[in-house]
Amino acid sequence: MFDFRFYEISRQPEYIETLAYGVLNSLWLTILGSLFGVVLGVLLALGQGRDMPLWIKAPSVSYVEFLRNTPFIVQLFFVVFGLPLLLGYTWSLEASVVLAITLNFSAYYGEVIRAGIQAVAKGQTEGAMALGMTRWQTIFDVILPQAIAKVFPSMTSQFVFLFLTTGLVSEIGVQDLTWAGRYVADRTFRDFEVFIVLTILYMLMVFAFKGSFALMFRMAFPWWGKER
């Protein structure tokens, strides 16, 4: 029987602190990347609209296809190490990582939001236009709120999935939760225990996210499900 020794981790305040920082770093990377990613995703979704001119549509489609069909780790390396070489300008590691995460997330959110926009009845656009609303007013006041409500569950699972992929940033030394786990494991030689702790922490965070999203949904879309 394996002899679990969790106290090897807990007795050192430094390890607890490292893990706590890891949790925080993973949190804000995901949240920041999602905030920017959703905004960019909305633009990407709109850019792929049926009546968009080709010079907007083609780049939008290519961008999304490219980012969803290449490994995140490669995108990460490209943005963090490749871009500075190309542009001759260096950002902080944090900024580059947030940029890489944002670009990656935006492609996924864009696809989900695009599905939502397509699911909003055509009559909604006509109803708004017939009242004299402009195209952009129609998009922002009528189509997007309904589109996002429709795909909110998919957005939540997409968010969780993307959150779990952020562990890859530890590969380039970003001190996220995965990095913290490795740090502690290397020093305690208790890899098994550390990865159990990591699993639990990731899971708790996912539950917290899901709870918050459910709450957010009810606050943002009080009209949902209000049918006779």
Added chain:
Amino acid sequence: MRMKNTQPTTFKKGSGDIAVTLKGVNKWYGDFHVLRDVDLTVKRGERIVICGPSGSGKSTLIRCINHLETHQKGSINVDGTELSEEMKNAEKLRQDAGMVFQNFNLFPHLSVIDNCILPQRRVLKRSKDEAREVGMKFLARVKIPEQADKYPGQLSGGQQQRVAIARALCMEPSLMLFDEPTSALDPEMVGEVLDTMVGLAETGMTMLCVTHEMGFAREVADRVIFMDAGQIVEENTPDAFFDNPQNERTKAFLKQIL
């Protein structure tokens, strides 16, 4: 009588004796010829009922009048504005020509009163208070002020259609277009919507209604227009139209629906 072509940007609302003029209007969907040489003059305050078999182009015709569709040949003039494919102020025109759809097209994410407020704020740039006041006025007019804070999904079909009418009226249109406003409703709700429309007609509103409600046509319409295969085949006063139709196609159609 001819309408002079004023500049599209100078939009004179509700002035002149003529609300809408169509001259030789033709429209194609690809190869399909939907509207063929349609001529129609609607006087201000006139109530016109359009009927005809499915696919005859009734919806297309009234959708062209508020520029939800564009025509390819001929001219459409609404309140002095000449409609064209590339016209810049289509929004202005649409606000002036209110439209009521078969499926209501209310915004499900906004309460009934917010459905009325949003377009007023965005299009007419009214203040929130003013928009609310106007919204409540028209909800009272369609007799459902007590539903103002509910969501559309919580109302019956008939109530939803009345909200849609109120919402369109909030934009102070000079002309109202109806596309089969009662055909998605359960029979017991048709009456309340027709009553609302009769009430509207009594205020002198110019109305173009695509409907097969013959009772309504007899009570309200100044003229009934019968369309078939993209053409206006017959037009007459309601009594003459129903009691003494001239065209064979009209007769066949009336036999079917009466």
